Amino acid sequence: MASNSPVRVRFAPSPTGHLHVGNVRTALVNWLVARQKNGTMVLRIEDTDVERSESRYEGMLMEDLTWLGLDWDEGPDKGGQYGPYRQSDRLDIYREHAERLLNEGKAYLCFCTEEELQKEREAALAVQGQAIYSGKCRKIEPEEAKKRRANGEAGAVRLKIPEHPIRFHDIVHGDVEFSNEVVSDPIIMRSSGIPVYNYVVVIDDALMKITHVIRGDDHLSNTPKQVALYEALGWPVPEFAHLSTILGSDRERLSKRHGATSIANFREMGVLPEALMNYLVLLGWAPSGGTREIFTPKELIKEFALKRVTPSPAVFDMEKLYWLNRHYIAARLKSDADSLINLTAPFLRSSGLLSPEVADQKVADAKLVEEREFAKDVLNAFVASVNTLEELPRKALPILHFDPVVALANPENIEVMQWPQSNAVINRFTSKILEDESARSAQMSASRFNDIIKEVNAETGAKGKELFHPIRIVVAGSHSGPAFDKLVPVFERGSRLKLPAHVASVRERVEAFMRARAK
């Protein structure tokens, strides 16, 4: 393969549903190679399996790719000079090349019936332990075969496998060799006239001038047939790279029963695309040195090396994905809070912590601007304890919407309330809040709140947890949770907003607590 010709890679999914992590990793690796080498990424839709393919899935799959941050240069939606990019639109091309192989004597017509083949297979299996086709129809004279076909006899087209071992180079596996003894003449066109997968990939990859075929290693065993096809067609054989399988924690091929496996699942959970991309690339690849783990997409394009991809299968580890996701959530909050708020909004909205009308886009409406600020406050207070954005309401709600009656009945809290200074602390604290002017209008600042705590400390002598825990129970219903300077803005802004699920202000919390205690 000429190494200085421009790199062209392709991702060729079947439109049968949302993209799966395994497929997406293949797409990602192709994309990284394309972008790194300044090459071309082709998206081809393998929809010859009409039973399972649906055109609506095609859109879903493109959405999934786009969400992850991948793009392509040629494809059904973009066009390109090597189209069409849907296999269902290329049937004539496949037929044409099959005829050519027939005419050149590289392929032959096979009139064996299913039953005959079945019987033969069993016999061959019994004798030599291998189910290979006898090559019986190879002996039929081409002229006669054509005549039989013209007379309406249905025949499949078989490729002649050469009499020498088939070797090819694989970038991740090295040199691979298959004895020709074990690959029997494969059918490339069914008697129905529908081409077979192993044939169409070759035609498409060759005609689309694909230089590097990067795909899952479930195709490794099919590769010798394909190499034979390239040779029969007289076309250059591309570079191959077969990526290992992704397994579940039980070391079985990752599937739906392992939980979240489709891109849509991760998106719905609130996993950030950059986290998933980073995680996926780490499955089977590490940079030289092996100590760096965090890579932005840009860095990946620069650093990634196909040669360094491991051939062994990798177990998918959700915990590590969570770790990366936590990292990227925190990073986005710092660098691009706006976009993080957009991603978080749906989760808060579904728990009533944002109004339904809060759009993801920039809004001029003052109320909506405030709501976005509120979302940011919530993020600030709770990101540290969250693996995914989906968990945010689950973590925040127990504090934002606690019931003081329940809180007072909690054994752990009862214990805190029995500490010698708790009563004094609570009495001083609650009366100070009730007297405070800013608290009356839910405008209390975090620093004012902290000042009050200092005053309580000065007046009661309580400090540390004797001081903080009782106050926590009053305003948050629990002796643990985020720092007050992060919590107070959430309470105050939240209460001013009149959200579907009302968030009580500091003052409202104190009042509710006193009512509950009075009972």
Place this chain on the structure above:
RNA sequence: GGCUCGUUCGUCUAACGGUUAGGACACGGCCCUCUCAAGGCCGCGAUACGGGUUCGAUUCCCGUACGAGCUACCA
């Protein structure tokens, strides 16, 4: 059954044939801290097994075991 591929801490992985076998997640401990997280520091923990080749194998070769894929007129 046959063929092909694969095998380093629980998991992801690093290591020109010479390292106290490194890093990360998870786990445990300590620090920070009003608490829970986060963060920082420390720790636990691996070359599947058996033979070669070599002065010296995680690394090269051969077997065994285990796992996976393919073995279709499926993709």
